[in-house]
Amino acid sequence: MALEFSPETLKRFEATVARYPKKEAAMLPVLYLAQREFGHLGPEAIAYVARLMGQSPARVHGVVSFYTMYNVKPIGRHHVQVCRTLSCALGGAEKITAIITKKIGIEPGQTTADGRFTLSEVECLASCGTAPMMQVNDDYYENLTEEKVTAILDGLK
């Protein structure tokens, strides 16, 4: 069955489009809605958003692939993103990534077989004074230590 929004999300879609001076400006928030509804933005989701927005799937895919926060493939329930840019690197980001890799058994760019975790290394998250840090889904975790990272991962089911 082709993907489509639930009636509730469709209402949110219409309200979102109505907020903007032009429909095309709602592209980013609409893609967020689609990602939340469908889990990731695969070809079917992109084709659906393209129809809703009155644009070509190629153009929508061009937007999706430009930004790091849209996932074209399924990711784990907990997306663990360790900042690797200079301030965090000076603060020991590599050690944090190594601790996580050892604990959950995957390298950056991989997802655990049970779909619990995806691990990524990302660029500066505006948390340089509290390095090293990571973001898991929407939440920031700062001033990380081995103990802290272990406790955080244990708490994510």
Place this chain on the structure above:
Amino acid sequence: MEKLLLRNIGIADSHTLAVYQSRGGYQSWEKVVRDMKPAELIDEVKASGLRGRGGAGFPTGMKWSFVPKDSPKPKYLVCNADESEPGTFKDRLLIEQDPHAIIEGTLIAAYGIQSHTAFIYIRGELVAGAKILERAVEEAARAGFIGKNIFGSGFDLDVILHRGAGAYICGEETALLSSLEGGRGWPKVKPPFPATHGLFGCPTVVNNVETLAALPWIIERGAAAYAAMGTEKSKGTKLFSVSGHISRPGVYEVEMGYPFKKFLEDDCGGVPNGRKLKGVIPGGGSMPVLRPEEIEKVNLDYESVQAAGSMLGSGGVIVMDETTCMVRAASNIARFYAHESCGQCSPCREGCHWMEKIFHRIEHGEGQAGDLDLVLNISGNIMGNTICPFGDAAAMPAAAFIKKYRAEFEAHIAEKRCTVRTE
């Protein structure tokens, strides 16, 4: 020094409208709407000497004055909350703890250019900040500071919070506008400038969070009070985000012209663990690194940092102690730009990746004779040859690391290993 920008930081519930108003919040907005003509407001901001805090330091009042008064098109004000510059976290502090100051500044700026729709473009990763700002916008709208016929003046203004989706380049104002139009965050050729041809081809002003947050104070206390602080050309105060090898990292508000060395040593507690300073990036990852001897007489203002061969930029101060491998640091910064290049201009798209690859191989003991001059050559070919300042932002730090720590790079190439790190 009296704090302007951080005046509400650390106060309990500073993010709420009640606390913000109890500290005088939105009185400037009321004064502007009730008592000031747009031209008077622009003159006041010009007189304050306020310059854009996003990195370029362009005079704010002048930027507003470029918006045509007689255009039949709608005008837009955009608050740039897409803070992504490596080493910079000042806007995030204001977003999370003083969102109403940003909103009040946004309203004042919108009135100055007679915009009836303002956007706050917040970086996508700052989910907590977006929620706080969204709630604050709702509070301000309920209180009548946003919406129709504000303070009975007949002035209407809507504020739309818009989340980015993960792309450093969207902090560049024309890329931000492309993103806000629903496309890839691709910078546009200037001219035409956003002031005449911005969002959807309409007159648009994009101002940084910190710039806008300074406006309520300037209106409350007057342009002269603001201009009385700082240096001849760099007025007022500026936020500095301090990170890396420093005893007390964090966000500091400093009067423009404050001595850099004193700032690092006294205010921030200096380099910890009894180690020596090896280098410091004064204005975010885009700016050339400075050696310890180069900051001896530097003051924290646009002109002084520029005279020392770097730039004040975003005020993102990254401190590196003597144990830091500068090849590794350069490689880290180069990788950032290779990852973030938007891909439009060949010199940047190709050059950033080559610089990353060459630094990476030097770092991993595979550097070749001639590599350093090759990076300098690539850097020189990027500089000035791209649509937006991103190219320069990638090229300048790469060249500076080599020029200022050349012996260290050469030792890495000659000995095929890191000659600095002790771990």
